[in-house]
Amino acid sequence: MEETSVFLVCLTASSGVPLYCRSKGSSRQLTFSVIGSLNGVHMFANNQDVLLMSTRTENSRVVWRTFHDSINLIVMSCENTASDFSLNKLLENVFSAMVLVIGLDDLVNIKNVERLKKELRACYKLIDSFLTESEKMADLTQCVDCIIAHDVAILQECLDGFTQAAESEFGCLMAGGKVVAATEKWWRLASQDVMLLCWLVASLSPHSSRDYPVYLPQGSPTVPHRLLTFQLVPGVDVCVLCGPSPSLQKVESELVERFWKPVVDPLKSCLRVQLRSFPASVPLHHGIVGLLLVNRDLNKRLYSVQVHPMEEMERTELKFTLEQRRAALRSFCTLALSRYFNPDSVDGKNTPYEERFASGFSHHAHQCYTVSSSHKCYAVKTELHLLFLVFQPEVPTFSMQTIASKTLQQISLSVSLKSTTIGLAPARNC
Template sequence: MEESSVFLLCLTASSGVPLYCRSKGSSRQLTFSVIGSLNGVHMFANNQDVLLTSTCTENSRVVWRTFHDSINLIVMSCENSASDLSLNKLLENIFSAMVLVIGLDELISIKNVERLKKDLRACYKLIDSFLTESEKMADLTQCVDCVIAHDVAILQECLDGFTQAAESDFGCLIAGGKVVAATEKWWRLASQDVLLLCWLVASLSPHSSRDYPVYLPQGSPTVPHRLLTFQLVPGVDVCVLCGPSPSLQKVQSELVERFWKPIVDPLKACLRVQLRSFPASVPLHRGILGLLLVNRDLNKSLYTVQAHPMDDMQRTELKITLEQRRAALRSFYTLSLSRYFNPDSADGKNIPYEEQFASGFSHHAHQCYTVSSSHKCYGLKTELHQLFLIFKPEVPTFSMQTIAKKTLQLFTKDFPF
């Protein structure tokens, strides 16, 4: 298999009937014998009262998850950055994506396998986006990707007024799949629900307006809501989560132009900060190549691997490409969360696919770093934030802590996030 290939299998838990197979980075599909073997070894382990969660070979990693004793998901990845943590997050997102589109009842009580296969086709675009997306980090952090835009106060005011006029409390403004502004109650939704709604909008083909039925995996997995979306300018959509009323036509004809036409320029400006995720006026140390800032309290994050876009445009050859930066930041985040920054669990229990800290250490780390020939990484954890930075290799190792603390201060005081 190719080094970057990923295979995702979905089967019924009771009989092992394949429901779908999706892949990334490979022109070949898995044979039926391989699919049967992967599912068979998991079923055999279950019959022996053994929970099989993951295994590794020389060039791949395999993770199994069963959801509601009904659906088996198996992922096999040949990517170097693959880990138990990242692959488990992927499977959680995939199952939640299935719930979002067709509802939990259809997945728990499978009455007709062929009909379920047909219904699941509506999930393919969203599922594939989790396999192939590289411009966002929410799939791994479970915190919504955001941007700090110019004129955010104006955008927020228009969004609040538009959402209220549409008879809803749940509204969101999205640019390039990242949240620019959202109503207070939108942020009160479960973080995974918000994440999935944003990814759904980004995965669909551009359209002037939509009326899309959705189930909220955490908030309402069995009762659908209506997701209304409207393209304000190419790349910028406003979304409203509502009940039976109002009609799509009424909102589009009476409200969209009234609230959003006067602020077309601020809307277009949202796209100009999309790659960096924050305005050029936010000063960053010149040695920083990429940044991931997680607000653990609000479940939102800032992410970029183009901390200085103009510098990257002027350099014909990059020591570490944008794709390599993305892979390095994802890998460092996974390493930090699984080994050093013990995530807080609501019930106080360790999550089974996260590694224990090295034996002999009773404390939890609050800072960590790695050094390689092409880049350096530094992680910093506080009560409310987690900050992960990629540096140029020439940045002195001893200075990374100071730079990280100043960067965190920048986003907590000067440009609050």
């Protein structure tokens, strides 16, 4: 199997009937005998009152999870950056994606396997995006990607008025799959629900409008809501979560043009910012090539591998490509969250699959770094933030801590709490 191969198998827990198989990085699917062996060893362990969670071979890692004693999910990854932490997050997100699209009742009370297989086809695109997406890391942090836009106050006012006119309190404005503004009630939803809704909209093909039934895995797993989406300009969508009324046609014909036509220019400007995620007026050290900043209180984050203004990047030879930066940042984030930083679940509870720190160390790290020939990485954990940085290899290792501290302060001071969705507060000492 290829070194980038990932295989995902979904089966019924009671009978072991395969519901679907998805894969990444391989043209070959797992054979039925392999699937049967993977599920059989898990069932055998359960019969012996042993909980089989994960195992490793010479070139792969396998993780098993059972949800509600009804659905078994198995993932086998050949990626050398895979960890129990990242693969468990993947399985959690996959099951939540299934709940989001078809609801919890049909997954817990399986009455007709063939019918369930057909219903699950509607989840494939969302599930595949969790397997193949390389530009996002919300699946690891359970936080929402945000944009710091210039005219966010104006856009927030339009969004609040539009959402209220659509008989809802849950609205969100997105550019390039990242949140520009959202209503207060939208942010009160469980962080995983918000992440999944944004991920769903970003995974769907562009369309002028949609009326999409969704279940909220944390907030409403058995009662569906309507997710209305409207493309305001190419790449920018407004979303409303509502009940039986109003109709899609009424909102599209009466409200979209009324609220959003006057702010077309600010909407287009969001697209110019979304690649960097924050304005060029926020200066960063010239050696930084990738950044991930998480606000742990608000479950929001800034993410970019194009941290410098476009004109500056055009003058710089990209020895370390954008795709390489994304891979490096994701790999380092996975390493730090798996081994050094104590990961918290959505509700603040410790995850049961946390990888233990090296034997003999009982404390939790607050900073860590890695060094390679192509780049360097540094991470800082404070009471409020998680900051992950990717540096050019020429940056002195001893200076990374100072640069990270200044970067956190610069972004915190440059961003007003009242005028942005990310809600960054002044940095606190480690």
